[in-house]
Amino acid sequence: MTDKELHINKIENGTVIDHIEAGQGLNVLSLLGIEGSDGESVSVIMNFGSNTVGSKDIVKVQNRELNQDELDVLSLISPNVTINIISGYEVSLKHRVQRPEYVVGVLNCPNRNCITNGKEPIDSKFDVKDEVISCEYCGAHIEDVTQHLA
Ligand SMILES: [Zn+2]
Structure with a gap:
């Protein structure tokens, strides 16, 4: 992200999620459970960029950092995402999300008869190493x- 991009609607403290696949910005918001009702200041920039280099979505959230579960799911939705942690209007930390081997407790199994959907309190576990995301059970x-977020 260039300084010029950061100056669009600067935030003082929070997180800028950059390089979101175009069209996925709103999914990222729902994934993070952000509806604006908690008073967070949120901006979504959609289809940023030119057609030649490809466009992207950017999400900026004031006063919010992402936990590891959120980063893991983000990596599944949009693998090239870059996370910029902002403090005092400056980028204090910048990193890419890394796709984990497994995600635990963040997705619901689509199989209603799966043991993770039963009465026992068993966390879901999905193998996400490959393109195919599959239930371990x-x-x-x-x-x-985005249809199976826990
Ligand atoms: Zn299952």
């Missing part, structure tokens, strides 16, 4: 992670 596949 029953092998069910998830096509669209």
Whole structure:
């Protein structure tokens, strides 16, 4: 992210999620459970950039950092995302999300008969190493992670 981009609607403290695949910005917001009702200042920039280099979405959230579960799911939705932690209007930390081998407790299994959907308190566990995201318990596949967020 260049300084010029950062100057669009600068935030004092919080997180800028950059290089979101175009069209996924609103999914990122719902993934983070951000509706603006908690008074967070949020901006979503959609289809930023030119057609030649490809466009992207950017999400800026004031006074909010992401936990590891959120970063993990983010990596599934949009693998090239860059996280910029902002403090005092400056980028204090910048890193890319890394796709983990497994995610635990962040996705719901689409198989209603899966043990993770039963009465026992068992956290879901999905193998996300490959393109195919599959339940460790029953092998069910998830096509669209945004439809199965826990
Ligand atoms: Zn399952």
